[in-house]
Amino acid sequence: MKNMFRTIVVCLSVFSLTSCYYDIQEELHPESASQACDTTVAQYSTQIMAIMQNSCNSCHSTGSASGGIITDTYQEVKRIADNGTLVGSVNHTAGFRAMPQNAPKLSSCNLQLINKWVREGSLNN
Ligand code: HEC
Structure with missing residues (x-):
């Protein structure tokens, strides 16, 4: 027992x-x-600008524009969004130079945000 x-x-x-x-x-x-990927809204001012700052502006600033590409102003990001090179390069699509150069691909969350922002017309929002 x-x-x-x-x-x-x-x-x-x-x-x-x-x-x-x-x-x-x-x-x-x-x-x-809070770190989960939230893609309900994709905005230039809150998300896209920050992604560019963290991963792109070091090589693509207005003062030093590698390949003639500038990612630190809305107008120039809008230009590469409209001509397809932004989405092509960050998604590593064949025919585009893979960006960020010599660095790992952006996180899938950031890619979803960029793709959505461009799909919705790459607004200055
Ligand atoms: C370490 C430097 C570096 C970083 C970081 C970088 N780039 Fe680039 N990028 C270049 C260079 C250099 C070129 C010019 C093309 C070449 O000679 O490879 C280029 C070219 C491009 C092009 C033109 C691609 C094409 O196929 O015509 C785009 C668009 C671009 N970059 C966007 C970005 C974006 C968006 C980011 C951030 C996610 C980024 N780059 C990060 C160096 C960089």
């Missing part, structure tokens, strides 16, 4: 230690939810 009691206690404690296994990541770590 004592042995059975011990067995039950051991089983219960093993169960309680492992029962968190299926809990939902966002509930356990709320901070990870």
Whole structure:
């Protein structure tokens, strides 16, 4: 009888230690939810400009425009959005030079944002 009691206690404690296994990541770590990809809106002023700043302007600023491409003004980003080279280069489409040059492809979240922003007319929004 004592042995059975011990067995039950051991089983219960093993169960309680492992029962968190299926809990939902966002509930356990709320901070990870805010890093999830939100593509409900794709705006120049809040997202596209920041992506250009982080990954493109170092080579494509107005003062030093590699390949004649400028990514630090709306007008110039709009120009490469309209002629297809922005979407072609960041998505590594055949026939375009892959950007950012000599660096990993942009995150799939950032690519979705750029593609959506261009698809919606690359507005100065
Ligand atoms: C390390 C420097 C560097 C970075 C960072 C960089 N580029 Fe470039 N990019 C170049 C150079 C140099 C060229 C000129 C083409 C060539 O000679 O390869 C170029 C060309 C381009 C072109 C023309 C492509 C074509 O096929 O005609 C576009 C568009 C472009 N870049 C966009 C971007 C965007 C958008 C980013 C950020 C996601 C970016 N680049 C990041 C160096 C860079």
